[in-house]
Amino acid sequence: MSAATDETPPAPATGGADRDAVRAEAEEHLRAIVGRDDARLHDDQWDAIAALALDRRRALVVQRTGWGKSAVYFVATALLRARGAGPTVIVSPLLALMRNQIEAAARAGIRAATINSTNLEQWEEIHAAVGAGEIDVLLVSPERLNNPGFRDEVLPRLSATTGLLVVDEAHCISDWGHDFRPDYRRIRTLLTELPRGVPVLATTATANERVTHDVAEQLGVDGEQVLVRRGSLDRESLHLGVVRLRTNEQRLAWLAEHLGELHGSGIVYCLTVAATQEVAQHLRDHGHAVAAYSGQTDPTERQALEASLVAGEVKALVATSALGMGFDATLGFVVNLGAPSSPVSYYQQVGRAGRGADRADVVLLPGREDRDIWAYFSSLAFPPERLVRQTIDVLAEAGRPLSTATLETDVELGRNRLETMLKVLDVDGAVRRVKGGWEATGREWSYDAERYARVAEAREREQAAMLAYLETDECRMRFLRTQLDDPVVAGPEGDCGRCDNCGGLRVSTDVDEASVAQARERLDRPGVVVEPRKMWPSGLDRLGIGLKGRIGSPAGEGRAVARLTDLGHGQALRELFRNGPEGPYDGAVPIPLVRAVVDVLGEWRPGVDGIVLVESTTRPELVQDLASGLSRFLGVDVVGAWSVADPSVPPGAGSANSAQRVAAVRRRGQLVLDDPSSPPRRVLLVDDRVGTGWTLTVAAAALREAGVEDVLPLALAVDS
CATH class of the missing domain: 3.40.50.300 (P-loop containing nucleotide triphosphate hydrolases)
Known part of the structure; x- marks a missing residue:
């Protein structure tokens, strides 16, 4: 070339x-x-x-x-x-x-x-x-x-x-x-x-x-x-700044106080879907015309929201990066509530502002949880060679096209990650998309481990550079341009003169205590709905499990304190479930989370007459303490457990896809009731953390089969 x-x-x-x-x-x-x-x-x-x-x-x-x-x-x-x-x-x-x-x-x-x-x-x-x-x-x-x-x-x-x-x-x-x-x-x-x-x-x-x-x-x-x-990547209309605030409630309060001071309409970027909804609701409560926008937003609604932003009918869209490339509008500001994982991603997002305008203010409010979120997205990188080879082998042995849903039952990868991997393999010539799904081509394929490792290392360097951007006292635009290898960026003589470090943007870090208290009330408000699974995953028959279609006796609508990605209790839950140098925390439920559980129960009022806990080999004391505390508070007994019957099946086995997860949960656990002849009518099914939701679903089905009329799940955390 x-x-x-x-x-x-x-x-x-x-x-x-x-x-x-x-x-x-x-x-x-x-x-x-x-x-x-x-x-x-x-x-x-x-x-x-x-x-x-x-x-x-x-x-x-x-x-x-x-x-x-x-x-x-x-x-x-x-x-x-x-x-x-x-x-x-x-x-x-x-x-x-x-x-x-x-x-x-x-x-x-x-x-x-x-x-x-x-x-x-x-x-x-x-x-x-x-x-x-x-x-x-x-x-x-x-x-x-x-x-x-x-x-x-x-x-x-x-x-x-x-x-x-x-x-x-x-x-x-x-x-x-x-x-x-x-x-x-x-x-x-x-x-x-x-x-x-x-x-x-x-x-x-x-x-x-x-x-x-x-x-x-x-x-x-x-x-x-x-x-x-x-050419030069300088954006002469952009005025860049960073506001460092210690807590999420201060950041949320700052946004509620200062959003109205920003010129025109713009975008408030968040790192997760959950944060867009939480932040948008808080801003609406404070009189701002905003709406949440993410990849989960219906396409028709997304188009309407984009049009309302272009027309200035809303002050801001509170969005994930789904509102990104190609969005063409004259916007007066971009605020990032949480830092993207690289200067290149950040430059992409702030580039939405200032088109056709003389000035646009760009403010970044980094959060303590940013690196946790970066780590999560990094975990979705190209799968290891073992899983790639397994996928190719399954297709080759089938001798016919297989859908992604069918492949899921044989390969421990979630639907989106599996689909992405298959697309890469298709381009590499190892598989081919055809009517009815995917088929193996029989062509030799090599796993480029060295390249994937270099890409992962590049991502780590980009994250380090993003952290350096937050701390730098040099020109912020020059920093970004340097990270993008701008061919015409100069030394200090190339400073933009417009950012906070150059003196061209002055952003107040003052936050009214009353606003902080209101934001804290919003973030401390616990309780997210745990929606019950209503359909068994496809392909269970291929794993020897005779379940399909609609779940005949599903769990009822449950509750959790918060999502791990939430700005409020999410921080405490991330700390609780983080594996430290000495392994996972296993002890009493921390007092702030105890209060949050009590608040959830006070609003929910589940009205149960028995508690069944989901046993854990990773955090047995935490789950036992949670169940015992609920028993004392509600005045009902712990009457049984979804017990670990086969400890050789590791916790979380098969969690990358639904069919394999159901199979693993059924192998690992069994229902044990103190008095099987007289089960309670309404059971609170207690777990520490909800990932795929299949453990609660399988346990609830077993409880219903044992004669329980209603099963209501309760957990400390939901993954997302």
């Missing part, structure tokens, strides 16, 4: 005068797109456009948000279409981004359409329009690239007729990137199938030198030269 450097000009394919005329034509298209008569192309924009439209080359553009990357591919499309080229295909990761791009294209008279999971009924019509030459730009979600029907029937036609391929948010191609997506790896296959001379453009705002090199290598298959244009 030969990739041109940033300084390498594109090799001219036409004379200078001709190129000047084409540049004038390109700037006419630009003015139509942006709606301004004075619009002119940056030199780097023109270099990329000329490489694509005149030289039919491949280009990688790494430029800050708001620089005008979409103008490059829309102008190039207009030029290519005027010269008889086929339609442009844009691989775009988010529906919000697609909607914005379709609107921008329409302003320039470019006919655009999209194929994604929300418009299945329009696919045939769109395919026909593409074939008839009525579509200039087709936007495709990366997931479509490996849909069997699309891959086998539609993609070959597109590859043969495409005039320009655009890969937006191209850092997703690289597993070194902060937002690697396996579906994007399919693009490498698409590149090899394109006819020679079809130009390709990859764009991103967040790629350091390692990611840039990796993406350029992937673009440069079959000896194609790649023009790389990396």
Whole structure:
């Protein structure tokens, strides 16, 4: 592969005068797109456009948000279409981004359409329009690239007729990137199938030198030269600051007090779904027009929430990183309640602010729980070789396609992690997605342990850099630009002059004690619902268990003090369940959590006449103390236990997927009642911590079978 450097000009394919005329034509298209008569192309924009439209080359553009990357591919499309080229295909990761791009294209008279999971009924019509030459730009979600029907029937036609391929948010191609997506790896296959001379453009705002090199290598298959244009990542509208507060209630109070002082509308980023809901409710209680937004939000509602933010109808969306790439709006601020795990991720999120504005304030409020959350997400990395080999072997032995749900019963991986691994294996050629699921290809495959280890080490370095960002007394924008290997960042003379360390942003750390007390009341309010499982997992028959379909006698609605990811009691619960140097804590329930349990019971009032505990080999004293305390407080006896019958089955065995977890719980435990002939009518089923929920479900089913009329679970913590 030969990739041109940033300084390498594109090799001219036409004379200078001709190129000047084409540049004038390109700037006419630009003015139509942006709606301004004075619009002119940056030199780097023109270099990329000329490489694509005149030289039919491949280009990688790494430029800050708001620089005008979409103008490059829309102008190039207009030029290519005027010269008889086929339609442009844009691989775009988010529906919000697609909607914005379709609107921008329409302003320039470019006919655009999209194929994604929300418009299945329009696919045939769109395919026909593409074939008839009525579509200039087709936007495709990366997931479509490996849909069997699309891959086998539609993609070959597109590859043969495409005039320009655009890969937006191209850092997703690289597993070194902060937002690697396996579906994007399919693009490498698409590149090899394109006819020679079809130009390709990859764009991103967040790629350091390692990611840039990796993406350029992937673009440069079959000896194609790649023009790389990396520009300054400085965002002149952003004013960065960090507010260090000791407790979560202080951070929540600060947000409630100061949100109204921030200009315009913006985003409050949280690290977990639970935090978005908790924070949004507290802010609404204090009169702020906000809404929670995450990957769990219904797609239709997400679109409505995005529109309300763009229109300024809400002060903020309290969101996870699901509101990220491609969201195009003029926002006055971004606040992070909790630090992302890397400066690159952070730069991506703060880049949502300041587009089309002279100033946007960006405030980070780090929390004590941040590193715990980083560790959790790090645990979801590519699985160990044993599980990968097991998956390939199961598919090979089956001799027919297997669905992900079926594979779950044979491979100890959860559905999402298994699906992600299969997508990587598909790109590597070891498996193939077909109608009906997945099949083994029989091709030799090697586990690149060295690369996975290097990626993990890179993640650790990024986390260390994020912690350094919190503590630095140097220019914060320069720090971020350095972390992203900005090619034009300078030394101290390159300080931004706008951040808190440069004196350009002054953020008060004052928090009213009354506000802190209100936030503490919100966070100290215990009690989350433990929803009962209502359906047995599929595939139990393959494990010799005759259970399927609806659970005939499910548990009732239960309660827990808090989620481990919650801002309030979540902190105390994380400390309780953290394994220290001497092993897990096992003793009496800490007094603050005892009070929280009492508060939960006071509001819930379960009305039971017996207690059954779930025995633990990890924390036996903790569970016994919890059950004994409940017995004294409620005035009812502990009448039995879901007892450990087979200690050789380790705690948590099979927890990566539902079918295997049910099988493990049934092997490990059995119901033991003090008086089986006279079971209580209503039982409180007590456990220390709820993970998958299958232990409580299986134990509750056994209790119902023993004659108990109602089973109500109670636990200290729910994992998420």
